[in-house]
Amino acid sequence: MGGTEAGYVKEAFDTNWIAPLGPNVNGFEQDIELFLDNGCHAAALSSGTAALHLGLVLLGVKPGDEVICQSMTFSATANPITYVGATPIFVDSESDTWNISPALMAEAIEDRIAKGKKPKAIIPVHLYGMPAKMDEIVAVARRYEIPVLEDAAEALGSSINGQRCGGLGDIGVLSFNGNKIITTSGGGALVSRDAGIVKDARFLATQARDEAPHYQHSQIGYNYRMSNICAGIGRGQMEVLAERIGQRRNIYNQYLNYFEGKKGISLLAEPAGYFSNRWLTTILVDPAEAGITREDLRLALDADQVESRPLWKPMHMQPVFAGFPFYGDGTAERLFQNGLCLPSGSNLTDDDMNRIFAVMDKTLK
DSSP states (O other): OOSSHHHHHHHHHHTTOOSSOSHHHHHHHHHHHHHHOTTOEEEEESOHHHHHHHHHHHTTOOTTOEEEEESSSOHHHHHHHHHTTOEEEEEOBOTTTSSBOHHHHHHHHHHHHHTTOOOSEEEOBOGGGOOOOHHHHHHHHHHHTOOBEEEOTTOTTOEETTEETTSSSSEEEEEOOTTSSSOOSSOEEEEESOHHHHHHHHHHHBTTBOSSSSOOBSSOOOBOBOOHHHHHHHHHHHTTHHHHHHHHHHHHHHHHHHHTTOTTEEEOOOOTTEEOOOSSOEEEEOHHHHSSOHHHHHHHHHHTTOOOEEOOOOGGGSGGGTTSOEEOOSHHHHHHHHEEEOOOOTTOOHHHHHHHHHHHHHHHO
8 A cells, every 4th residue: 555545535435435335436537547548548446357348248248259358367347247147259479578469360351241240349358467569459350340358457657669558449447356466456447448338338337227317228228436545545546556567567677687688588578669567577597498397386385385387278278168169389388388477566565576586596506
């Protein structure tokens, strides 16, 4: 916490705004809009998953439709596709950013069209805060006239050539879950440069209640609005977002310096013009060069009660999505096999980092 969150929450209690609407919700949406700039509008919601679900609904995705989805991601990206009764079409990553490959994405779209099923939407993800190749992704999407639902849940503060992630597609999604770079405890946002889309999102997120003196509903709605209490936390968190990004990038730089000259360990560099919030610092371990595996390092850290995790297991390898179409060349599988997420929390101290380095010193030797 940054310190001012309690003041916003107290104001909500003092003014009796304990509801999924109120001054903090309005203020938090304005804070998001000012931060993203680029003409973005925002609707604060109960989670990033809710934002993805609403995004698909607003793009007109229906049962039987197909949606292109990045395979290398958390399940929350893919799950909402099934909520609307559509089929996820998983696409592999490219090695520069670890995000969806524009070339394989185009191949998948052409093949689905040839099979009589033009995809209704594309969901790229900015993995671990590293922006996807949005210029190429959007160019392919425009060629085939398919809208882009941009999953920027892990990438608040990341940008490409100064344009911030979340505002690079037709609809963007943010997450403020407890593990994100800033948090509202639980929460998310749907953003778009199209004010009409965001207005419709707010309508659907409040049970799609029509304007009437009584309760009347002409559409199916959802209970997806963020509470005024959580939004108060978010307003305080926005005040320290720049500081949190600086802390995460500093942690990445400490790891970068530590691994310099150590064979077989590589970190993900930013392509030219790219800026990552470095939500998580991740490494790849080449067993042939390093003399150890990713799992050797993970278990050594775990033995000293230092948590690390493998990279996301690709969706096309998950039991729940077995049998769904996948277009790939093995990149995501190699990343999962050799990749590790290192401790990256904003509150890591010098003592914490030295403890991590001490464990890795023993293991790498």
